[in-house]
Amino acid sequence: MRPPPLWLPSLLLCGLGAAVSLPDPLSQLAAPLNPKLHLYNDEQILTWEPSPSSNDTRPVVYQVEYRYVDGTWRSLQCTDIAETKCDFTEGDPLKGPLSRLLSVFLRVQAKRGNRTSDWVNLDPFLHYENVTVGPPKNISVTPGKGSLIIHFSPPFNVGGGATFQYLVHYWEKTGTQQVKGPCKSNSIVLDDLKPFRIYCLQTEAQLILKNKNIRPGGLLSNVSCHETTADASTRLQQLILIPVSIFALLLVLTGACFILFLKYQSRVKYWFQAPPNIPEEIKEYLKDPDQFILEALDKDSSPKDDSWDSVSIISSPEKDRGCVPNTMN
Incomplete structure (x- = not known):
């Protein structure tokens, strides 16, 4: 058997090294x-x-x-x-x-x-x-003389290159919506409002960038409703109008009562006449019918009514005509 070539172990080691260096997919x-x-x-x-x-x-x-x-x-x-x-x-x-x-x-x-x-x-x-701009913060409303004064702070602090402007959407409780602004100050006055009326409002902040590009309107605040007060002239008118109205009402009522009195005069007299009164003597007699009424009347009558000083008899002139008075005995 022929021994393996000398280069085979080196080849195997190289292959093993390449296998070890392969990345682990996990x-x-x-x-x-x-x-x-x-x-x-x-x-x-x-x-x-x-x-x-x-x-x-x-x-x-x-x-x-x-x-x-x-x-x-x-x-x-x-x-x-x-x-x-x-x-x-x-x-x-x-x-x-x-x-x-x-x-x-x-x-x-x-x-x-x-x-x-x-x-x-x-x-x-x-x-x-890209930011979403929220509504102004710390909103407070002060009712004025036919007006509403709105104070607020910006939604967030901005650095150089950006600023805010504000709008107020308002409407009378049963009226159409109006818009005041835009204003760059942190307070807006809604004037020329009707006194003693309820107005509802929402505030909005808009972001203005350095290049004068105005972002779309931000989110609106929650709706709040407030009642206006009256100015000095309106209060004076009310002070004058109230007593004048009361006086006019009294005149109308008096005139109506007088007309009714004239129309139903007899009936009114009948309603207001005193009821018939029984004399005290009759009352006494009714209590004791055995007492003679004339004696009761004489008993209660005043002596001055039945007394006299003298009585004179005056003869008729027709009976004395043609007679000579006897002056001798």
């Missing part, structure tokens, strides 16, 4: 799924779904990186985190907050031990261009 970890970016006011939050599970019981951690256009990838504060959310509202604490005027690129990767997944890249975003 070394590649599954990447995170469905990354989503949440931009509301100053909030910047990236969320994703976890990597598919496997037989490996070791925990999976994630890391997030960012970069600007033509920049290098840098780590955020979300490095080796177990949760599937990265809140970078305040940006990288070592490098400061992310710029809201420049386009930002993000990517996320899963890691388990020495195994890592592919990077999952998101589309670039510019915060001020």
